Amino acid sequence: MIKWPYLPQDLGLEIVKSEGAYLYTKEGFKILDAAGGAIVNNIGYGREEVADAIKKTALNNTYVLPPFLTPEREELLDELRNHWLPPHLTRIHLSSGGSEANESAIKMAIQYQASRGEPKKNIILTRSLSYHGTTLNMTGISGHAARKRGLENYVPVAKTIETPYPLRCPLGSFHPDAKDYYLKNLKEVISHHGAENIAALLMEPVNGSSGGAIYPPEGYWKEAQDILISNDILLIADEVMTGFGRTGYKFSCEDYEIKPDIMIAGKGMSSGYAAISGTYSTDKIAESIMNAGYLVMFHTFAALPLSCTASSAVLKILRRENLCEKVNPLGKKLKQKLIAELGHHPLVAEIRGKGLLIGVEIVKDKDKLLSFDENERITDQILSKGLEEGVLLYPGGTGEYRDIICLGPPYIIGNDEIDLIVSVLKKTLNYIQAKYA
Ligand code: PLP
Secondary structure (H helix, E strand, C coil): CCCCCCCCCCCCCCEEEEEECEEEECCCCEEEECCHHHHCCCCCECCHHHHHHHHHHHHHCCCCCCCCCCHHHHHHHHHHHHHCCCCCCCEEEEECCHHHHHHHHHHHHHHHHHHCCCCCCCEEEEECCCCCCCCHHHHHHCCCHHHHCCCCCCCCCCEEECCCCHHHCCCCCCCCCHHHHHHHHHHHHHHHHCHHHEEEEEECCCCCCCCCCCCCCCCHHHHHHHHHHHCCCEEEEECCCCCCCCCCCCCCHHHHCCCCCEEEECHHHCCCCCCCEEEEECHHHHHHHHHCCCCCCCCCCCCCHHHHHHHHHHHHHHHHCCHHHHHHHHHHHHHHHHHHHHCCCCCEEEEEEECCEEEEEECCECCCCECCCHHHCHHHHHHHHHHHCCEECEEEEECCEEEEEEECCCCCCCHHHHHHHHHHHHHHHHHHHHHHC
16 A cells, blocks of 8 residues: 555655754654755744744634634734835735645736726736646646646646746857847737736746746846836736745845735745745735725635744744845855856756755756756656755756756755755766766
């Protein structure tokens, strides 16, 4: 009998304990979690302060209907508004995970357009490489080929713009006109579908699992948002992976100096201590939906008091210990060491990213940027070898560009962990190189 998971996985492990930045297997093996789980854990595992707060809340308010206010909810709302959210995003809708929060964001965008007399504006543009979640709608509209397999005939077909990908720009790698090329594509897609039919563009400010820390050319997003505004199209930023300090900013949109109309966060919002996510919008959007008499329905387990408490406790720790301020210096050290040790490696096409979201793109032929054959399952091999050597890495990439390793450790790592990540990654890449030489 197969005990767990539903479908057996190559990387099956039994973890009996996690503490700080480390996982411990049943056999007593210690693994550095360079992936923060699924790029979730920012403050480290096993914090007593968070556990105590959750226990207190479980006894005080076990379950309360999501729309009712409770002290636990109020504490989180104050924490988010006073210390984290961009000031223009005043309205907060809570759910349990990133997919649910993205679904809510799309409902809000479509309902907003309908409420202002634009019911035809109901296309949600997404990007050719992107990941927004695992519900059927998110599976369909995300640009993550591997996660659609067997569902292509059922899920909605994504209407996409090209994801700016400087390394693989069709004009040439890091081409000086890359920004204009991708902006032209945005304009063409808008004109193809008709601005009068488009509600919003949903984007990840930095690609996570669909690409591994891909950044657009400098200045792209500022101009892209101007194009959206002039076409009366909303901007929805999915900061599920990037939110709460991961890339060195509270939210990555700050980096581009853009103001999304709706923003989504999850993962780091609770560092994995409880299931919680948020959809944040402007007053204008919420008021318009309300005035039309529409509902933004809640999920039964949305805003559970104990999830709110876990999130407040985690966010307070981030602030008290100045952990977000440590992300940039740690990330710089890690990236510099990676570049020094692996930048010239024949299988490494690019080492990219900011803060503690770093991507390493692996290719068979560096000059031609040719990927390995899909059947070789290079990323899986790297992940397995990494685990054998005591480091959990995260898989990025999909479709044609599938061999990308993501690093997203907790913000509490030090020099020893940086050294271990780099040396293990080097060993795994040398192993692959030797195997396919
Ligand atoms: N959006 C982004 C950018 C993500 O990285 C993820 C998960 O990896 C999701 C949405 C989906 O979140 P969840 O798995 O919590 O539903």
